[in-house]
Amino acid sequence: MQLTTQALMVQGTTSDAGKSVLVAGLCRVLARKGIRVAPFKSQNMALNSAVTQDGGEIGRAQAVQAQACGIEPTVHMNPVLLKPNTDIGAQVIVQGKALADMDAVGYHGYKKVVMGPVMDSFQQLQSQYQTVVIEGAGSPAEINLRENDVANMGFAEEADVPVIIVADIDRGGVFAHLYGTLALLSESEQNRVIGFVINRFRGDIKLLAPGLDWLEEKTGKPVLGVLPYLHGLMLEAEDAINVQQVAPAAQQLKVVVPVLTRVSNHTDFDPLRMHPQVDLQFVGKGELLPPADLIIIPGTKSVRSDLAFLREQGWDQQIARHVRLGGKLMGICGGYQMLGESIADPNGIESESGESRGLGYLQTSTVLAPQKQLKRTQGQLTMPDQQAVPVRGYEIHAGVTEGVRSDAPVQLTDGPDGQIAFNGQVFGTYLHGIFEQREACDAILAWAGLTATQTPDFDVLREQQIDRLADAIEQHMDLARLWPQWQDKFSAV
Template identity: 45%
Template sequence: MSKSIMIQGTMSNAGKSLLAAGLCRIFHQDGYKVAPFKSQNMALNSFITEEGLEMGRAQVMQAEAAGIRPHVYMNPILLKPTNDMGSQVIVNGEVLGNMSARDYFTYKKKLIPDIKKAYETLASEYDIIVLEGAGSPAEINLKADDLVNMGMAKLAKAPVLLAGDIDRGGVFAQLVGTVSLLEPDEQARIKGLIINKFRGDKTILDPGIRMLEERTGIPVVGVIPYMQIDVEDEDSLSERLVGNGAVEAVDIAVIRLPRIANFTDFNILESLSGVSVRYVKSVDELKNPDMILLPGTKNTMRDLLWLRQNGLEAAILKAHQAGTVIFGICGGFQMLGRSLSDPLGVEEGGELRGIGLLPMDTVFAGEKTRTRVSGRTGEMPGPLSGLSGLSVEGYEIHMGVSTFSEERHPMTELIDAVTGERKTDGGAQEEGVYGTYVHGFFDRQEIAHAVVRGLAAKKGLDFDAAPQMDYQEYKETQYDILADTLRRHLDMDVVYRILEEGTDDED
């Protein structure tokens, strides 16, 4: 059986996912077979595996860092919030159903066998498992039935590194308070403390570190600097969604929908020199972009109503009339049609008028489309004609079925990797409106470059002068930078000793 180590945090967004990814990369570089694991994830950013199963994107990122392909066993439970009080529950990659928070709290103990099977399967195949917790282990109202923090650490017999976020202030109170709220056996499981996201002179921090170690009896194994690492983020807490940023030569505005999902679709565009990708949630923030992107969403109908009520729908239509390119993916693509119908109450129920820029109607079905696809783009009209005939690969994950009522230019001609079916997807208009169900559409560099070249040419600029970049190679470089940073600031000798010694759990 493998060795294990777990990263827990004092709060959400303390940096657990990135620290776990960094450890995965270090162990991989050191020659170990390593896999990530998070028993329960709550996020709208999900991924479809080669088997057509759905899992959280953070564990996909960590699997990439570990040099392995993602498998649904790395994240057996995924919760995708549908509103403030409930979520779609996905178990082993398949939809179990929608549950209120209270119903899920009562039900979740029934999922422990699924969690154990997933973890034990990985543990039988890998040398090291890097586990990630969720939120805080000190939620005293939830601890009794915990299956993602200390409950999971006990199940895996994993020692714990507890990370606090100094960037948000109060890191000493975070760490001391968290430890003090745990039971003695849980406190004993914490073998090291990490101060994360530090900016400044560490010598000023040293007296506080000594007091922290005295108060808790636990060593501080690392003070990790605030890292500007460009890897995929887990959810809408992502800092890339905050603020507007500067406007570059080619300016792209992504509508920051309240239930935005899979915004990682646009990461490659953000990495291109001379391109700005701004996440906007009001008419004032929209400005005059060269392209407006409507992203995926967990609730297309509700987010379309939000778009309509805050004036952004009218602003998008006005921008379209002025020649701005409009591009929708998944839920954003559905919004661009003429109508949305939900006869089964999958989202909101009833019918809703769409934005009306594509001659298309969408009906929400009871069964989710969940597959990987590959193929080529169609003959593209309008300003993005340079997209024509390029290889494309990605995945579909949606409830709706969209039907065009008029002849259209299909965005893609695809082969479904799960069923083998050949099909066309999406649609494009001469006037500069494009839409597709394919997540990851932009991920191939030739597609990203073709889009930006088209936008640049429209305003008389030459994007070909910009340096070319292989996105996969770029991501590998980022993982190596992450690992190098952790090696400099995390005592890996101590981490390996903790890994080797494990915990005092009896067999």
């Protein structure tokens, strides 16, 4: 297949094969060469989402990829976002706006309809940029999902774009993954594949050479690159929780996050993972909350059912003991709603209609409403006994919370947010991304008990990680073969 300037699609043999990071890295490489590039993922299933400037909602991975391109994210970079709210159902978001809740069978039938807006968004990007780097979802070899596919080869065929397939050698079985994935494709889909990429390789490349030769001989497809395992690489996870942390400093604040069944936007905690003075621990089902300076209840896509889950784990009693002994407690978005006196869902927005008793730490009450709040915002944060500092972030929630005072701790351009109670020990806010700005992160960590804070600049760290990834791609991939029209900009591997 002859490549054009228009698009290249990255598909993977499995979930977490490296599609998201490879797309981000390719986008940064092209942007550094002065090529106008945009990311695209037709369908994303994730509870980590971002808000675009015009108030739309997309997967956070595409927002990071847009940053790698040096451009603002738009809803057209991820026209379909599926946010699971049960094991068999999800909220379907199309071009940034929530459309409906559907079960898996219902959405499977709806996919032939959603291809329209998917192609509309893709064509809009094509008209604005020299090239589009597309991320697939899961694996194209999931033959049970082939009918009306919009995420992998179904989209590639409809859009007529070339495909490369990436596999993670660190999982083992990399040659079986690549060979088997190709074998399960139709003839036209196989012809669309222009090569393979092996990700996360450790060791001497000479030992891998016989396998590479075998794969190329058996498939007729070239291996376009073998990317090394980048130790300590920290980019926002698309969905799975990343527990990796930087090397610790001598003094550390212990922060614990209970993992809810539908935890959302856990990327809020990435600045804490990358903070040398923070010992961040995620606690899962069946585990006790360990001693901590600060417990943070995260956001969730199903706040009432996750509040019930929290109680089933006994975490409510453990949190009560933590607060009674002087520990600090924080809630973000859904976690903030749980800290109040009640959460009502009269219209069955997230689950069956009804009302739940909150944890009762804040004098607030929340009613879930059909219209989701989606906005970027900024303002000032004032923690107890501290000066006001700048803060920025974004809001994604269906709740309308009453009881917010005019002197709330977070004063945003569109009004007050949050509450502090229990003698200054408990703090709740709707603001996602609140730890990303150094001054706000310092203020919250100081409130929680950390002295002499040394918070790194998260924006600088994220840029450094993207550049590190792009450097590895430039060194280890045959980019001139991928984009022959720009081969003068690349040096072949």
